[in-house]
Amino acid sequence: MKYLILIIITILAVSCNSAQNAISTKIMTRVDYANTITAEELKTHLYIFAGDAMEGRMTGTKGNNLAAEYLRNYYIDQGISSPIEENNYYQSIPSDYFGRMENPQPSQNVVAFIRGSEKPDEVIVISAHYDHIGIKDGNIYNGADDDGSGTVSLLEIAQAFHEAVKNGNGPKRSILFLHVTGEEIGLYGSKYYTENPLFPLENTVCNLNVDMIGRIDPTKEENPNYIYLIGSDKLSQELHDLSEEVNKNYINLEFDYTFNADNDPNRFYYRSDHYNFAKNNIPIIFYFNGVHADYHRHTDTPDKIEYELMAKRAQLIFHTAWEIANREDRITADKL
Ligand SMILES: [Zn+2]
Numbered sequence: 001m002k003y004l005i006l007i008i009i010t011i012l013a014v015s016c017n018s019a020q021n022a023i024s025t026k027i028m029t030r031v032d033y034a035n036t037i038t039a040e041e042l043k044t045h046l047y048i049f050a051g052d053a054m055e056g057r058m059t060g061t062k063g064n065n066l067a068a069e070y071l072r073n074y075y076i077d078q079g080i081s082s083p084i085e086e087n088n089y090y091q092s093i094p095s096d097y098f099g100r101m102e103n104p105q106p107s108q109n110v111v112a113f114i115r116g117s118e119k120p121d122e123v124i125v126i127s128a129h130y131d132h133i134g135i136k137d138g139n140i141y142n143g144a145d146d147d148g149s150g151t152v153s154l155l156e157i158a159q160a161f162h163e164a165v166k167n168g169n170g171p172k173r174s175i176l177f178l179h180v181t182g183e184e185i186g187l188y189g190s191k192y193y194t195e196n197p198l199f200p201l202e203n204t205v206c207n208l209n210v211d212m213i214g215r216i217d218p219t220k221e222e223n224p225n226y227i228y229l230i231g232s233d234k235l236s237q238e239l240h241d242l243s244e245e246v247n248k249n250y251i252n253l254e255f256d257y258t259f260n261a262d263n264d265p266n267r268f269y270y271r272s273d274h275y276n277f278a279k280n281n282i283p284i285i286f287y288f289n290g291v292h293a294d295y296h297r298h299t300d301t302p303d304k305i306e307y308e309l310m311a312k313r314a315q316l317i318f319h320t321a322w323e324i325a326n327r328e329d330r331i332t333a334d335k336l
């Protein structure tokens with residue numbers, strides 16, 4: 001009798017489990033993967049990544065290397081592969097490349113890769129710079145928004161795609177997660193990547209660049225449900241239209257194109273890493289929350305980040321990448 005009960009319990013447990021698995025596999029959609037990007041996980045990462053131990057992540061310093069290690073260890077832990085070779089996530093950049101630094105040291109871009117299931121040679125690059133401006137007058141410049149916010153968003157977006165892969169639902173085209181160094185001293189990491197690409201630039205479908213998405217522009221306090229988009233229509237109307245459509249269907253942020261104007265005096269289009277892709281005729285979108293009082297000051301700290309809003313913005317970027325990766329035809333630079 002005892003055995004009979006045990007057998008029945010075992011059968012029940014096993015069948016419950018497999019029923020549950022069947023259900024969870026069946027109903028996982030892009031929205032479920034997007035929802036794995038959470039405010040809580042972004043916050044956990046950012047308090048470490050923009051913490052004092054990283055010493056402001058100035059290119060070539062100990063803190064910069066510690067930050068690179070954090071990213072590499074994350075990808076290893078998650079089982080997300082490198083496009084270079086097993087367990088080597090660093091694209092090394094020699095010291096003499098950083099011409100503008102006083103005492104240049106070598107640094108590295110950190111890369112991770114999700115291979116496309118149908119068109120693996122076509123690559124979408126999602127980028128964020130992980131360097132910042134170091135320590136000045138004894139103050140650590142944590143760079144939580146600039147660009148800790150973009151950096152940890154990439155970690156969460158990569159995890160969401162990796163979940164999809166694990167469920168047999170991975171993207172058709174490949175996705176390269178590119179954490180560039182040397183941005184603050186002159187866009188060096190992205191320049192180095194585009195001069196030494198891991199995948200041919202002809203096969204690089206687009207670049208989605210994320211630089212500061214964790215804060216609210218003081219002029220937007222009344223309606224913080226926004227993001228500035230820059231560059232989406234400069235080279236590709238298709239990319240621009242896709243981006244608008246994805247937002248309407250899944251996220252509903254207000255898209256503000258103020259800084260996209262050709263005559264905008266801030267010239268943000270030329271001021272972050274996407275520009276090195278754009279100048280190679282690769283369509284880009286730059287995601288940006290605008291500047292604020294803590295921009296490039298030691299007060300850009302993780303406690304000031306709007307994590308729920310940042311998660312929503314990161315989900316938007318995930319959905320946009322998902323759409324570009326999975327739609328039938330490759331988007332083209334149709335405005336060239
Ligand atoms: Zn930045």
